[in-house]
Amino acid sequence: MADNGLFVYGIVPSDVEPTSDAEGVGDPPAEVTVVRRGDLAALVSEVGLGEPLGRPADLTAYQELLDGTAAVAPVLPVRFGTVVTGPDAVADLLDAHHDRFAEALDEYEGRLQYTLHGRFDEQALIRAVLADNPAAAELAGQVRGRPEQASREQRIRLGEIISQAVELRRETENRELVDALAGTSVANAVRPPSSELDSVHVAFLVDGDREDEFVDAAEEFARQRIGLMRLRLLGPLAPYDFVSAHQLAG
Known part of the structure; x- marks a missing residue:
């Protein structure tokens, strides 16, 4: 994955699973997966580090994934365009902000x-x-x-x-x-x-x-x-x- 990174969509509880038809950013749309760390997880998809982002289709994919997730589980949207180097970087972020993310997920449960x-x-x-x-x-x-x-x-x-x-x-x-x-x-x-x-x-x-x-x-x-x-x-x-x-x- 030297030339690829992970586009991060949002923070969710660890039991959240993306639907089989969930599509991420990119052309063609990337598969959405989950990086888990204890009771937290992040919705991510692989993206080329040099790939331009910001097409209307990318923004639509970002919003549709987060809005669809919010209908069934709490989600903390991550700013559009956030890309990290790989799963270890995602896990580090979840560890570093665990308490704050967990508290926020509880606050937005059902909202x-x-x-x-x-x-x-x-x-x-x-x-x-x-x-x-x-x-x-x-x-x-x-x-x-x-x-x-x-x-x-x-x-x-x-x-x-x-x-x-x-x-x-x-x-x-x-x-x-x-x-x-x-x-x-x-x-x-x-x-x-x-x-x-x-x-x-x-x-x-x-x-x-x-x-x-x-x-x-x-x-x-x-x-x-x-x-x-x-x-x-x-x-x-x-x-x-x-x-x-x-x-x-x-």
Whole structure:
């Protein structure tokens, strides 16, 4: 294995077995195996040390393996792209962080991540900003029907007002989302916006026996905002946003 290493996906209890059809990263997809050390184990697959990683298919394989594992057992995702030299290096890592990994696996037993990601409807948002802000409404009136160059200053000021209003609205919506789902989740992590029209982006850690309650609460939040934003509920997922302290350096 001089030219190969092991791609590490996640830390699991030692009794976890990958399914026979589990596929790892690489082209063709590699077989997923387990390196065990006492009561801990790591999901791994062989990868060429010079092989480029990061293709969409690699990210999909990484996520599908971890999300599928999380549905049946606790798993601590390891940062994508972590490659070690071989089984001995994996065993050393498991030994070095045994107590921390074991404690985290107990903490995430029976828990899953859901992520709610929303985007504002641009026109609906602008209408709401103009309705709430007389200065913005006045500027909008001044630029309406005028050439862009002739109304450049007013357009810049209007854009700044709208941008600030979007940031404030996003903060409010994220806060209201967290409040609305706090009763059906055990933890949350607000993610930074991925675009200027992001409305909410929050990950939640949910007990498996409360998934239905959580989904119902998320759907009610979405119903109250029909027309203003479009929302996607992603999950169940591995607890990516809640185990960063346990991730291994790449």
